[in-house]
Amino acid sequence: MAVTTVTPPPGAQAALRAVRLLKLFTPARPELLLGELAVRAGLNKSTAHRLLRALQSEGFIDRNQATGAYCLGAALMALGVQALSSNTLRVRARPFLQRLARESGETATLEIPVDDSMLILDEVAGDYVIGAAANVGTRWPIHATSSGKALIAFEDDGLRRLQDPLPSLTVKTVVSREQLESQLAGIRGKGYAETVDELEDGFSGIATVVRGGMGEVLGALSIGGPTQRLPASRRGRLAAALLEAARDLHPGQ
Amino acid sequence: MAVTTVTPPPGAQAALRAVRLLKLFTPARPELLLGELAVRAGLNKSTAHRLLRALQSEGFIDRNQATGAYCLGAALMALGVQALSSNTLRVRARPFLQRLARESGETATLEIPVDDSMLILDEVAGDYVIGAAANVGTRWPIHATSSGKALIAFEDDGLRRLQDPLPSLTVKTVVSREQLESQLAGIRGKGYAETVDELEDGFSGIATVVRGGMGEVLGALSIGGPTQRLPASRRGRLAAALLEAARDLHPGQ
DNA sequence: AGCCGGCGATCATAATATGAAACCTGTATT
């Protein structure tokens, strides 16, 4: 819920390196070899090995017994899910998500920024399966999501989060930084952002930011669904409900 | 999937300390102050502070803007869920869980050990809601679960995992180490373990271990439900299906 | 106003992490 980016601290190099090793594991590369890890983290093989051992001894890293490859460990799964379920914003936002999903019939999500992506903290589906939250924990690039655009529009120095170059996910994805920046004023004016076929062909969404007690941007509420069910007119109507929810969710008075 | 416990490594003190700081956060204490963290981790306040900053800069730690209290961060949520969903055992076990749940009508789970507890890696409910996996990511004490008992019975030096003293969850919980150890031979003989009202009053379960390619114990498959629906006779019958599933799940032909 | 509890910064000290090199082990290659 950082309103300010925390300064990279001195005197904790080893801890930082260990964390960065963990972050090298992605859904696309769930298993990595020592050499790869060392190169990607910019570490000496010995150093990487030592840190990985430490992480392994705590269960944050595990190894494929057969291949010897490193992968993320069970303790990390436990801690991650725990972090998710004990998140106060998530708990507070739940009823609002339910209401948004019920009233719109579409899927409502709560998302927060993680590095250069938006993480789905919670999700309530609309007309389909109730209770299913299949996408909780997944991440999407900031520049292609409505929630991400809302975030960089309203957060101080939000643009710092954008990766370079902006990856293209569909033919509609905005990959020019200038073009993206030119949308921000409009988003600030309306109070919400939109994505139409930019993330995935046939998917549209709208989103607005959620603020904390000090007015700092914590994340975003969003509603999303099939593009053909969400023309501009309907997006505009749903946005009103979204803005109301975000306002009511705000703690400060 | 450690068949051997990894030796606590030298030369990675800072990384270890950082990880241990993270582990101080529990569902019961999701927010902690610097002082508490330092004391519980056995660290100097300065050291704890420095490490926390490093973790915060990477999004593993976050702070409650209002109170200043430390809590687990968003990057950890993302990484934890990612670890969960990219777990190969989980993917492989899924169809077996579904079959067990369908055939028994009860809830089937896949669990793995994390420190002194069993973590629910995946879950398929039986007759009730399909697809709901409400308990994935939660942990239970090893000594009170059928999966935990199966684990310590079949794993080399499994007893090392037991905490001391054994906490009591219900009046039936086995809290004597000797009594627990005396059950292990029986479990090894039958091939599966049971828990009856030991974890929660009215809940019973059976479990057997899952092994990896090298014969090492990876975790446990279990079936659980209301005690009144699961008398000894039925538990025995279900155990056969459980053992078969565990055998078929085994990779090494 | 003044106090108090908690967080954050500083800095001399030495403990700790570092990485080059050598070693080992199992797998492909000739």
Add this chain to the structure above:
DNA sequence: AATACAGGTTTCATATTATGATCGCCGGCT
């Protein structure tokens, strides 16, 4: 079968990096 290779693991001298006692700071409480 012998050899080369690719990856993992261990070692150890070096100095970089982490450490923690102390002090300063800020914001709430009385």
